[in-house]
Structure formats: C-alpha cells, structure tokens
Amino acid sequence: MGLSRSRYSLTFPSDDEGKVVFFSAKTAAAVQLPAQLVDGMAGGSLDAGEERLLVELGLLVPDIEEERREILSFTSELEAQAETFHLIVFVAQQCNLACPYCYQGAEKGSARLTAETSAHLVRFATTTAFDRGRDLKITFYGGEPLLALREILRLAEQLQHAAAARGRTFRFSFITNGTLLTREAASLLRPLGLRAALVTLDGPAASHDRQRPLRNGAGSFLRILANLQQTWDLVDLQINANYSRETYREYPRLLDDLLAAGLGPERISAINFSPITWERRSPVFTGGCRSGNEPWLFAAAPFLREETLRRGFRADKVRPTVCMVDLAHELVVDCDGSLYKCPCFVGEERFRVGHLTSGVQGRAEAYGRDRWRSTECLACPYLPLCFGGCRYQVYQATGTAAAVECKRPFFEACLERLVVQDLAYGPAVTKDSVP
Amino acid sequence: MNRIIVLAPKVDKKEILMACCSGTKVRVAQG
Numbered sequence: 001m002g003l004s005r006s007r008y009s010l011t012f013p014s015d016d017e018g019k020v021v022f023f024s025a026k027t028a029a030a031v032q033l034p035a036q037l038v039d040g041m042a043g044g045s046l047d048a049g050e051e052r053l054l055v056e057l058g059l060l061v062p063d064i065e066e067e068r069r070e071i072l073s074f075t076s077e078l079e080a081q082a083e084t085f086h087l088i089v090f091v092a093q094q095c096n097l098a099c100p101y102c103y104q105g106a107e108k109g110s111a112r113l114t115a116e117t118s119a120h121l122v123r124f125a126t127t128t129a130f131d132r133g134r135d136l137k138i139t140f141y142g143g144e145p146l147l148a149l150r151e152i153l154r155l156a157e158q159l160q161h162a163a164a165a166r167g168r169t170f171r172f173s174f175i176t177n178g179t180l181l182t183r184e185a186a187s188l189l190r191p192l193g194l195r196a197a198l199v200t201l202d203g204p205a206a207s208h209d210r211q212r213p214l215r216n217g218a219g220s221f222l223r224i225l226a227n228l229q230q231t232w233d234l235v236d237l238q239i240n241a242n243y244s245r246e247t248y249r250e251y252p253r254l255l256d257d258l259l260a261a262g263l264g265p266e267r268i269s270a271i272n273f274s275p276i277t278w279e280r281r282s283p284v285f286t287g288g289c290r291s292g293n294e295p296w297l298f299a300a301a302p303f304l305r306e307e308t309l310r311r312g313f314r315a316d317k318v319r320p321t322v323c324m325v326d327l328a329h330e331l332v333v334d335c336d337g338s339l340y341k342c343p344c345f346v347g348e349e350r351f352r353v354g355h356l357t358s359g360v361q362g363r364a365e366a367y368g369r370d371r372w373r374s375t376e377c378l379a380c381p382y383l384p385l386c387f388g389g390c391r392y393q394v395y396q397a398t399g400t401a402a403a404v405e406c407k408r409p410f411f412e413a414c415l416e417r418l419v420v421q422d423l424a425y426g427p428a429v430t431k432d433s434v435p
Numbered sequence: 436m437n438r439i440i441v442l443a444p445k446v447d448k449k450e451i452l453m454a455c456c457s458g459t460k461v462r463v464a465q466g
Contacts, residue, residue, distance in 0.1 A: 021442065024445070027445035027446060028443060028445060028446045029441070029443055029444055029445040029446075030441075030442040030443040031439050031440060031441050031442055032439070032440045032442055033438055033439045033440070034438055037438060037439075050438065050439055053439060053441070054439070056445075057441070057444075057445050058445055077448070078448060078451065081448055088463065139463050139464060173463075173464040174464065175462075175463070175464060196464040196465065197464060198462060198463070198464035236464075238464050238465070240462050270465070272462060274462065316452060317446075319446050319450065319451060319452055320446070320451045320452065321451070321452040322451060322452070324463075422443065423442050423443060
C-alpha cells in the first residue's frame with residue numbers, strides 16, 4: 001500500500017543476532033524484527049498483516065505528509081480529548097526549608113491564597129471546567145504548599161461541592177518537601193480529593209540534608225522518611241531526586257535506604273531523578289548544569305534510572321512529552337489569582353497571561369508557543385519526545401523562553417539505553433498490583 | 436513463525452507525559 005517509515009521512528013541493535021528494535025517516538029511502541037525487514041520495507045517485503053501491525057503502532061505511515069499534519073495537530077488533539085482541566089496553584093510563597101539551589105531564591109514572600117482568591121478560583125473552575133463537562137485536577141505548589149493547610153482545606157471543600165453539584169470530580173496532589181506531610185494532614189485531605197504527593201529527596205541522608213536543610217540548619221531527611229512511612233497507604237507517593245555532577249554517584253544509596261525503611265516499590269509508585277540546574281536569577285547559587293546536553297548527564301541519567309528500575313521501582317517511561325504551555329487546559333495560578341502558563345515564570349509580568357477574574361487573555365508571546373513547528377524540529381525523529389523541550393531550561397541558557405531547548409544530543413547519546421531499560425524491566429510493581 | 440515481535444504497545448493518549456514532567460524544575464505528580 002505504498003507505506004513509508006515514520007519520520008519519528010528509530011532502530012537500535014537487538015541482543016538477537018540479525019534483528020533490530022524498531023521504536024516509535026510518536027507512540028512509544030517497540031517491536032523486534034529482522035534487520036533486513038526494516039531495510040526492505042520500501043521494497044514491499046512485509047506481508048499485509050505485518051504492514052497493518054506496523055501502521056497501527058505508528059512505525060509505518062501511509063503518507064509522510066499526513067504524518068507531518070498529524071504531528072502539527074498533536075497538541076490540539078490532546079486538548080480536544082482532555083477530560084480533565086489541570087491547574088497548578090501556588091498556595092504559599094513561604095518555605096520551611098533553605099535549599100541553596102532553590103530557583104525561587106532565599107528570600108521568599110509571605111503571600112498565601114486568600115479567601116477572596118479562593119472564591120475566584122472556585123468560580124473560574126466552575127465555568128472553565130465543570131460547566132464544560134470536564135473534571136478538575138489541582139497540583140498544589142509553593143513555597144511549601146502544606147504551610148497553607150488551612151487554606152487548602154477551605155478551597156478543596158468548596159471545589160468538592162462545586163464539582164459534585166455538576167456531576168464532575170475534583171482531585172488534587174502536592175509538590176511538597178514532605179516535612180509537613182503527616183498522617184494527620186493526609187487523613188484530613190484524603191476525603192477532600194487528595195490522591196498523590198511528589199516529594200523531593202536529594203539522595204541519601206547526608207547529601208539530602210546538605211541540599212535541603214530546615215531553616216534552622218537541621219536536617220530534614222529523617223522527618224520526611226517518617227512521614228512517608230506514615231502516609232503511603234493514604235497517598236500515592238512519588239519521589240523526585242535532584243542531583244548534581246558531584247553527588248549523583250551516591251544516589252543509589254537513597255534507593256537502598258528507602259527499601260530498608262520499608263518504602264519499596266509497592267509503597268512508592270515512582271522515582272525520578274532530575275539534574276540541578278544553574279540559576280540565571282540567583283545571586284548566590286553558581287552550581288548546577290547549564291544545559292540538559294552536558295556530557296556527564298549522558299552517563300548520569302541512564303545510570304540512575306537503571307539503578308531505580310533494577311530495584312523494582314518504577315520510573316517515567318520514554319514516551320511522548322508535551323509542555324503544559326502548549327495545552328490550553330493547563331494553567332498556573334499564583335496566590336493573587338494571576339494566571340501563568342509555567343510555574344517557573346510565576347511573578348514575572350511578561351509571562352502573566354491573565355487573572356482568575358478575567359480568564360486567559362492573549363497568546364503570551366513570551367513563551368514562544370509555535371517554537372517547535374519549524375522545518376528542523378518537524379524533521380527530527382525525537383520531536384514527539386520533547387516538543388521543543390523545557391522553556392525554563394532554555395530561558396536559563398539564553399534569556400528567552402521562546403527558543404527551542406534542543407534535546408537531540410541527549411537523545412542521540414541516551415535514548416537507546418533508556419528504551420532498552422523500559423523493555424528489560426517491563427511493567428514494574430505498582431500499588432494496584434499488590435493485594 | 437512471526438517475524439515481528441511486539442515488545443511494547445503504543446501508549447494511550449492519556450498516558451502522554453504532561454505538564455512540566457519534561458522539565459527539570461517542577462515535575463508534576465501524576466495522580
């Protein structure tokens with residue numbers, strides 16, 4: 001039927017001689033097949049059933065121009081299919097930790113989500129999500145969001161009522177340092193819609209306590225670990241660990257410490273590692289990497305992922321990845337009700353896109369919404385895995401968020417290893433699979 | 436004998452990684 005190989009497909013060597021792994025960056029599907037089949041695809045060496053299978057998996061396409069159009073409409077298709085509206089809500093600017101690398105700086109404000117802003121948020125959620133047949137998911141963020149527990153309880157209760165009155169659902173999660181995620185707090189929040197918490201642990205105790213001390217200088221590791229032990233049955237717990245070139249080799253010990261503390265893959269649903277980045281805006285912090293393509297990351301990222309997976313923990317799979325800036329049903333709300341498209345730019349006027357009372361206005365050119373729709377990006381086999389990459393990362397490097405953060409060097413160096421890891425470890429243990 | 440072995444199925448659109456997950460600063464909890 002005149003098929004072409006997808007522009008967003010890659011082949012990697014297989015352990016089986018004469019065979020290759022054929023992977024789609026567009027669908028994350030992978031097959032193993034004889035190498036000569038890939039070479040001979042244009043010559044029609046596949047039978048009809050094989051052709052149908054590879055088309056279904058997105059590895060072959062009937063029309064390369066149609067595939068281009070499909071990729072160009074990828075984000076609008078996601079928007080059209082979205083059943084859930086997602087808000088990241090800044091509930092408190094304050095934090096009880098003093099992490100030297102914090103991108104929000106050492107001196108934080110004292111603002112919290114007021115009763116007035118909460119009321120605006122309920123009205124906004126009702127008209128933008130519930131009345132349009134969509135559910136609502138909020139990710140509470142800060143500062144440390146659990147410093148505003150009272151404000152969150154008030155808002156969550158109001159949103160539960162608003163959702164129920166229209167036959168919709170409301171659920172929420174936290175990005176939290178974990179120091180205040182007690183069983184008591186989780187028990188109060190669970191009936192109001194708490195589902196997940198993403199907790200930061202920067203390596204084993206010594207490394208973590210150096211990078212994430214309490215404001216009085218004391219360590220926070222043991223307190224967080226105790227909270228995780230007390231809440232895993234109430235909240236879907238996920239861990240993110242920020243590493244540096246100097247510290248990442250110690251991080252497998254964090255995984256062993258979690259296992260020794262009874263926090264195995266049946267209690268922690270995902271562990272991911274992120275490199276600490278250099279901060280353009282920080283007057284004091286000068287460490288961290290300036291690009292996701294620094295060569296040491298090509299060793300560090302697959303190494304940490306391998307250590308995670310081989311202990312049975314789950315990490316994010318390689319799959320299509322879209323920045324929230326490119327999706328209309330994803331927004332960020334600051335304490336004062338201002339709307340943004342990315343949490344990293346909150347407080348910067350040129351990245352503000354509206355207010356809860358007036359909705360989103362304009363296209364927010366500062367974010368460069370069409371930056372990946374270039375000939376170069378559309379021809380890149382890795383495009384669906386990055387869609388232009390992280391705007392904050394490129395802002396750090398260049399001073400503009402409207403440029404592409406090209407991840408091609410990283411993918412060229414690491415993708416094969418990451419895909420092979422996913423295939424080798426398969427579906428990991430999840431909470432749902434444990435009786 | 437099948438010449439093609441499916442090692443990983445294609446992901447559902449709902450499983451596409453959203454929000455800041457690709458970034459390094461804020462990884463949104465999935466749930």
